[in-house]
Amino acid sequence: LMSPLQGCRGRGVVVGTVALCLAAGWALQTPGGVSLVVPQPHINATVAQNILLSVEYSCRGVATIEWKHVSSWGTTKIVEWKSGNYVNISTMYKDRVTTFENGSIQLLNMGMRDAGYYFITVTEEYGTSTYGTIIVNVYEIIYEDLHFVAVLFAFLAAVSAILICFMWLCNKSLHLFQKKTTHKLTASTTEEIELETIEC
DSSP states (O other): OOOHHHHHHHHHHHHHHHHHHHHHHHHHHSOOOEEEEOSOSEEEEETTOOEEEOOEEEESSOEEEEEEEEETTEEEEEEEEETTSOEEEOGGGTTTEEEOTTSOEEEOSOOGGGOEEEEEEEEETTSOEEEEEEEEEEEOOOHHHHHHHHHHHHHHHHHHHHHHHHHHHHHHHHHHHHHHHHHHHHHHHHHHHHHHHHHO
């Protein structure tokens, strides 16, 4: 005969085995994680330009996407959303961010303070996370330098035009002077010949 204690022990082993099998089955049915591709990990932009921080994620479950900006001014959360649900955009980026279903975001009207590291975190509902980074450099268009180059080019063009005109005038003057000298020489030679003829 089996004692009541042995019966409980036997049932505990069976229940434990069933629970272990169910956990293993649940683990096998759980989505195989989340993957993330960042095709352009380095972006150069100019002030006032719009840029696309392009990524592509995939997972079987519902994912939460979060973007953060890290620079010398600190860390700022840009946006967080759950695929197919809410979108929570930070106040600083309210009118500057567009989100896309593949996890990408577009930032409008870039400024110097927007340079830095952009981190994306994609977390699936089962807790698996993956991360990506995009480095953004923002350059200022220095209009003063362009203005200086344009003014210098115009000045050099004007000086060149004046020099060409001056050379043309010098050439014409020299040509006229040579004509007059030749004409005088011809006239004086003719006079000398006439005088010699008269003297003879």
